[in-house]
Amino acid sequence: MRQWLKRLFDICFPRYCVVCGSRLRYAETCTCVRCLLNLPLTRFKGRRSNVVERILWDERIATQRANAFLKFDRLSPYCQIFYHFKYWSHPQVAVYYGRLMALDVRDEGFFEGIDLIVPVPLSRRRLGRRGYNQSERIAQGIRQVTGLPVQEGVVVRCVDNRTQTRLTAEERRQNVADIFRLARPEAVCGKHVLLVDDVITTGSTLRACAHALLEAGDVRLSVMGLAVSSYHMRWVFPEPCEAAQGQ
Template sequence: MPYTDYRGKAGNPVERVFWGRLPIVKANAYMKYVSGSDSRRAVLRLKYFDRPDVGNYLGACMATDLLDTDFFTDIDVIIPIPLASKRQRKRGYNQSEELAKGIHRITSLPIDNKAVIRAVANPTQTHLDAAARRANVKDIFAVKVAENLRGKHILLVDDVLTTGATIISCAQAIVKACPDVRFSVLTLSLAGHHASGVNLQKKK
């Protein structure tokens, strides 16, 4: 499994995805999304093969891997990146929420899956370049319960980080409603040219 080795490292490649675009406290990805790898197969099982248990298990692994760092210090709430309601009904679950459940199981941090919704059912980001990804996710999120988020340090959780466009769009919607929030980011995997320093060995 192509794991990253970013834990506890400030300025790691995940944080650099957001530099100059979204102020964040910290960010991490558990593994690298590599073609033909076990990590890619795990993501595909989670998203397309009716395996929410994979998300719960890997979410717990992600959290356990960071427990001996300060990553979860001061985080108030987990926000899994929302799916459009039609897509979630078809899939039967939100893969990011399943990851969040696994994180909650280890950290006891609360999950809020009601405060933010995906108000626009945009097309999939797969195969889009960076500019098209940004345009595709512009203004697709809305905050429904702002009082749940005001003044909070929010952990945004997603499955695959490529350009960061989806996470940034979600964060921007939150900031419009709650300008006093802070963000950290945790994703299952990091795709594209951002990843470096990958450990191909099994984590102990």
């Protein structure tokens, strides 16, 4: 009976794929099977010294484990996943992809020894405008798979940093310096913390947040981003055609 009602609900209120916009079938959630099969995966799973680890090494931040699930490319239809939860008020998309990301690495022991999840915080002003923190929703998706607690308010974001896209590396560092403050060191001191971000673009925000967390002392750090900018992917792993041209 309940199944029948759900099917009827699906007919009256159709749902659409967040990537291609096609109508979802009864058993599909957020994304159609065809788009799921073609997700732009980073394939960092099980790879040490991957791009995310290297981004943190830039400022001598050591991580226990680091991963990003998807490649982020502004020209790809898959970037609409991020628009849905960042600009179009669909936080359930962030939770869904948080679950997918966690399921992808759960069996290889990625979460072993981790005590808690800390999402990269938003400023109070941006949180008020959006109504939720998208990194916190991704963290809730991870929690649903792993059972790890999500701890907010450990680090707070004091100010909004201006957009990073046109800045040099040094300007980016200055732009995010001191935007985070460690508010509750006792919550992370002596713990293994998983820091979660939505999209790692320049990496400056993630590094600044990691620095603030590490101020607590005796913190082991792992990092997860739902996506990493394809700019970084080209930098470390050149596309086959680019590599061929360079030979």
